[in-house]
Every structure is written in structure tokens, then in C-alpha cells.
Amino acid sequence: MTALAPSRTEPDLSFLLDHTGHVLRTRMAAALAEIGLTARMHCVLVHALQEERTQIQLAEIGDMDKTTMVVTIDALEKAGLAERRPSSADRRARIVAVTDKGAQVAKRSQEIVDEVHRAAIESLPKEEAEVLVRALNHLATGHLATPAEAPQAVRRARQRG
Numbered sequence: 001m002t003a004l005a006p007s008r009t010e011p012d013l014s015f016l017l018d019h020t021g022h023v024l025r026t027r028m029a030a031a032l033a034e035i036g037l038t039a040r041m042h043c044v045l046v047h048a049l050q051e052e053r054t055q056i057q058l059a060e061i062g063d064m065d066k067t068t069m070v071v072t073i074d075a076l077e078k079a080g081l082a083e084r085r086p087s088s089a090d091r092r093a094r095i096v097a098v099t100d101k102g103a104q105v106a107k108r109s110q111e112i113v114d115e116v117h118r119a120a121i122e123s124l125p126k127e128e129a130e131v132l133v134r135a136l137n138h139l140a141t142g143h144l145a146t147p148a149e150a151p152q153a154v155r156r157a158r159q160r161g
Contacts (some may be wrong), residue, residue, distance in 0.1 A: 024120060031112045035105065036079065040064060040072045042113060045081060045106040048096040052087060058096055081105055 028039055029156060037045075043062040054060075059069040062111035073096055081102030087093040098106065121129045 004132055005068050006017040012050065024116070028113065028116050031077075031116050032109060035112065037105065037109050038072070038075075041076055041081070042106070044069075044072055044076060044096060045098055045102055046110060048069050048082060048098050049103060049106055052089070052097075054087065054095055055084070076102065 025039065032039060032042055040062055044058050047058055047061050055069055055073060058064075059066065062069070062072075064072065073082065073084065076096075077084070080094050080099060082098050084094045085097045121133070124132065125133045
């Protein structure tokens, strides 16, 4: 059977990106869990602190569906880290406001996220790390910036947490 398998002519970029992304997400989830956050909670806190944003805007930034966003904000409210408030620009819209406690937790969670990223980058020789980051940025803003139209929706890798 193996004699019939097609030979690979290019590196399996999909595997390399999926595998390393998955492992990075699991390490991130474990590190953030130590302070009682998920990656989604961190994402909402940090982006809600940057400027007044609605739940819909935060869901788009975090690539979350409506249900996931509601559950995430519910958890942040229950922990006393954020609250829903009317928008100052549009009273019909609800924004996510970060509490003082939430701002402190966001500062710590950003330190954790930065450390997880730093550890991954520092596992490479400096020159390779610089090339990797530059290449990934180039792909993310160039050739792989926009998903292709597909006849069937392509599922993103599931993220735990």
C-alpha cells in the first residue's frame, strides 16, 4: 500500500503550523488557567481595555461566535473582572467595561501570554527566531492574509478553554 502513496514534494506546512499552533495554545491555556482565565477571557479583557468596544466587536476580534462570547462575558462578570454597560456613543449598544480588578488581571495575563510567546521564540537560535517571526508576519499580511472562498466552510482548529 505505501508504494501507492503519492510522494511529498513540499514540506507539510499545514501540519507544521497546525501542530505548533495547537501546542502553543495548550501551553497558553495551562499558563492562563493558573490565574483562572481562558485565552478567550484574556482576549476580551485586553481588547476591551484598549477602547470602548461592543460585545459584537470583541467577538469579531476574538473570532468567537455569539454564544461563546456571551459565555465568556458571563464568566468575566461572575469573576468581577468586567461588566456590560450601555455604550456612551449609542445607548442601544452594550459595551464590555473592564473593572479595576479586571485591569489588574489583564496586566498579569498579558505578562503570562508574553512569557509563553517568549519561551517559544527563545527556543530557537536568535537568527532563526527573527526570520520565523518576519516570515509569519509576511504570510499573515500577504499571501495568507485572507481565507479563500470554499464551497464548504473550512473548520478552524478547535481551541480548548
